[in-house]
Amino acid sequence: MVNCMASKKVTVTIPEDLLDEIRAEAAERGLSAYVAEALRVKRDRDRLVELVDWLQEEHGPVTEDEHTTALDELHSLDAEHERRRTSGVGDAA
Template identity: 45%
Template sequence: MATRKITITVPEELVESIKERVDARGVSGYIAAAAAHQDAMDRLRELAERLEEEHGAVTDDEQQAALDRIAAIDGWHDEKRSDSDEAA
């Protein structure tokens, strides 16, 4: 992926906090990862808004059904992980 150098203004306390976690060359990567995450969240929010406009809002029942399905999948993965750990 091509990169481009830009200038940004960041609160000094934030920069110091980041530097405590990464070396000097890692600051750019840390900030780039944070910007990429925010960009992904913005795109996801835009998609959700378009889907809501097209199909209507998700009902409480639909949301609960999705959460229940996610919990079931998590449980299945936990069980498989536990089975794998016991076999090892």
């Protein structure tokens, strides 16, 4: 996949041990692609935290029952995705 988005070179400082781990994990994709993806994930997570904070201000905190119900639904979805992945359901022919 070719990235057609404009890029800009920057200089960052990363702890040496972390950089060694990242280079090992990012070998095939390349360090820049790995770091860009990590930054996108962090940005998206920060936006979700802002949304959760806003929703809790508007509607109050999530109750324990709501939390349990949501986790149960997520576990059910994960199980269904795993079932489909291992059985080949939904794969393109």
